[in-house]
Amino acid sequence: MYLNFSKLEGLVPAVVQDHVTGRVLMVGFMNDEAFRYTVESGSVTFWSRSRSKLWIKGETSGHRLLVREIATDCDQDCVLVKVEAIGPGVCHEGYASCFFRRLEGEEWKKTEPRTFDPKAVYQPRP
Amino acid sequence: MYLNFSKLEGLVPAVVQDHVTGRVLMVGFMNDEAFRYTVESGSVTFWSRSRSKLWIKGETSGHRLLVREIATDCDQDCVLVKVEAIGPGVCHEGYASCFFRRLEGEEWKKTEPRTFDPKAVYQPRP
Numbered sequence: 001m002y003l004n005f006s007k008l009e010g011l012v013p014a015v016v017q018d019h020v021t022g023r024v025l026m027v028g029f030m031n032d033e034a035f036r037y038t039v040e041s042g043s044v045t046f047w048s049r050s051r052s053k054l055w056i057k058g059e060t061s062g063h064r065l066l067v068r069e070i071a072t073d074c075d076q077d078c079v080l081v082k083v084e085a086i087g088p089g090v091c092h093e094g095y096a097s098c099f100f101r102r103l104e105g106e107e108w109k110k111t112e113p114r115t116f117d118p119k120a121v122y123q124p125r126p
Numbered sequence: 127m128y129l130n131f132s133k134l135e136g137l138v139p140a141v142v143q144d145h146v147t148g149r150v151l152m153v154g155f156m157n158d159e160a161f162r163y164t165v166e167s168g169s170v171t172f173w174s175r176s177r178s179k180l181w182i183k184g185e186t187s188g189h190r191l192l193v194r195e196i197a198t199d200c201d202q203d204c205v206l207v208k209v210e211a212i213g214p215g216v217c218h219e220g221y222a223s224c225f226f227r228r229l230e231g232e233e234w235k236k237t238e239p240r241t242f243d244p245k246a247v248y249q250p251r252p
Binding site: 001002007008013015017021022023024026027039049069070071072073074075076078080091092093095098099100101102103106107108111 | 127128133134139141143147148149150152153165175195196197198199200201202204206217218219221224225226227228229232233234237
């Protein structure tokens, strides 16, 4: 299960996609440890660049991302993880997907309502 | 149309998704110039890290990616571009999507046939 971590200082981008709807939910980064932990645990785990530690997605909120399929690209320097998303949303701002802003003209516009109150489920996140 | 390019040395990951099927086709990187060129031209344009120049996707092969929608994430450090993909595939190895390998056990397995002969459409790519 080789990946090329050398192009991005030990990381690969990890695109998380809902396995049923196909919606892209978020993009994070994995180092080798996070990737292996994701495969072994079946729960999407990133490398937090801001905290410099493993970030088991949903560890605080309960909104885990259960792995259904993992693909990699031609250069093996990126992964696409199809998941079953537990809970009302993946975004720490309270949205179903982190991609809740769309470009309209030259402005980013919010295109959907929150699905949960982030204050109710999150500890402060760095 | 602010994006935060500071976390990745001037780049943001750009996830390209088919606007009809929802399939993730490829992931590239954009700097500010590539992002603006993408928005202005309507044709997905990356920053080639290997060649250190703008990479208008499909310029050589004709397999352009026409922008249908651009979204960004909560941190505004990543973009999701929904596209109409021109031609039989986006991957320089001849596949519809760059994500043609799936993890089975501990092995990456090719899961689909080529859709075109890359030698017939590509110049050598760095």
